[in-house]
Amino acid sequence: MKFDFDRPIDRAASDSRKWNRYAGRDVLPLWIADMDFAAPTAVIDALRARVEHGVFGYGYETRGLKEATVEYVARRYGWTIEESWVVWLPGLVCGLNVAAAATGEADDEVLCATPVYPPFMSAPTNQRRRTVTAPMALRGGRWELDFDALTRAVTPRTKQFFLCSPHNPVGRAFSRAELEQVAAFCIRHNLVLVSDEIHCDLVLDDIAHVPIARLSPEVAARTITLMAPSKTYNVPGLGCSFAIIPDAKLRAGFTRAAQGIVPDVNVLGYIACEAAMRHGEPWRQELLAYLRGNRDLIEQTVTRGALPGITMTHVEATYLAWLNIEQLQLTNAYAFFEQHGLGFSEGAPFGAAKDTHVRLNFGCTRATLTEALARLQRALAAR
Numbered sequence: 528m529k530f531d532f533d534r535p536i537d538r539a540a541s542d543s544r545k546w547n548r549y550a551g552r553d554v555l556p557l558w559i560a561d562m563d564f565a566a567p568t569a570v571i572d573a574l575r576a577r578v579e580h581g582v583f584g585y586g587y588e589t590r591g592l593k594e595a596t597v598e599y600v601a602r603r604y605g606w607t608i609e610e611s612w613v614v615w616l617p618g619l620v621c622g623l624n625v626a627a628a629a630t631g632e633a634d635d636e637v638l639c640a641t642p643v644y645p646p647f648m649s650a651p652t653n654q655r656r657r658t659v660t661a662p663m664a665l666r667g668g669r670w671e672l673d674f675d676a677l678t679r680a681v682t683p684r685t686k687q688f689f690l691c692s693p694h695n696p697v698g699r700a701f702s703r704a705e706l707e708q709v710a711a712f713c714i715r716h717n718l719v720l721v722s723d724e725i726h727c728d729l730v731l732d733d734i735a736h737v738p739i740a741r742l743s744p745e746v747a748a749r750t751i752t753l754m755a756p757s758k759t760y761n762v763p764g765l766g767c768s769f770a771i772i773p774d775a776k777l778r779a780g781f782t783r784a785a786q787g788i789v790p791d792v793n794v795l796g797y798i799a800c801e802a803a804m805r806h807g808e809p810w811r812q813e814l815l816a817y818l819r820g821n822r823d824l825i826e827q828t829v830t831r832g833a834l835p836g837i838t839m840t841h842v843e844a845t846y847l848a849w850l851n852i853e854q855l856q857l858t859n860a861y862a863f864f865e866q867h868g869l870g871f872s873e874g875a876p877f878g879a880a881k882d883t884h885v886r887l888n889f890g891c892t893r894a895t896l897t898e899a900l901a902r903l904q905r906a907l908a909a910r
């Protein structure tokens with residue numbers, strides 16, 4: 528490998544939110560979704576050049592960034608978009624909140640399927656909408672959207688459907704057929720479709736990611752697609768993401784909802800985004816290979832019975848493992864694992880029943896993950 532993902536980087540001595548949660552404690556942080564790897568060399572070099580310029584006034588998306596974004600989406604997904612469709616944002620969570628505010632009115636409903644990334648449920652309520660959830664179905668060891676449950680949840684006040692594709696936390700990379708079902712569901716119920724596709728470049732299996740708006744002009748006309756370089760190229764702290772909104776009226780509503788509230792993107796975020804899109808592919812390919820190795824290590828450890836009472840489904844995408852711990856019958860799972868040096872994400876904020884699931888971030892060095900699994904085995908043996 529050209530890039531060394533095994534190289535340990537001391538983040539505990541930095542401004543890392545992930546690592547400083549457990550400052551002074553022997554707890555491995557496996558929670559918030561950022562990785563412990565240095566960003567691609569091309570990104571670092573571009574940032575260094577911009578910093579050496581020395582002036583950091585107000586910025587904007589340059590012609591080069593606009594062109595790089597259109598080219599990237601076309602190259603990676605075969606999706607032809609126009610520069611005017613892209614609305615730049617300082618973060619994807621910000622995009623979810625703006626999207627919730629952009630359609631309907633107070634007390635209208637936003638539907639999503641759980642478990643899911645917690646801001647899917649908090650963004651609508653932040654914007655005086657109501658969050659309505661429907662559970663996903665676990666069928667044959669695979670998480671799927673339950674369209675019967677979703678249909679039962681729809682009311683006359685349901686205005687939007689929030690989709691997470693690829694899915695956080697269950698690690699699904701939805702097939703084209705599944706996405707066509709989502710699209711048909713939204714068309715049938717006249718819903719605006721907000722598709723969080725921030726993990727689209729982190730598909731680990733041989734499955735092509737399909738932006739749902741690419742399915743047809745009819746689907747594109749009701750879709751707000753949210754993307755960012757942050758998860759793939761590990762630059763979330765630089766605050767750069769974007770919405771792709773083909774429909775002019777929907778885009779105007781989105782822009783209006785953001786006006787005067789949403790700040791500009793960090794100038795360094797723009798630089799990192801363009802560099803990643805233009806030059807990050809060799810690094811991304813090696814990252815995917817490394818993440819597959821980490822995923823396989825976790826899945827093999829579970830499969831061979833080394834973690835009794837813990838099960839998981841196959842992770843097709845993302846660097847997040849959704850561990851089912853229900854059989855352990857813990858009364859405070861988060862505290863139990865923390866006592867044994869493991870800082871997972873609790874399952875309840877994702878919409879899971881309390882103490883039934885935890886999320887493990889395996890975007891870390893193999894050595895860190897190996898130690899985490901050893902600690903987990905010792906924790907289970909000590910029960």
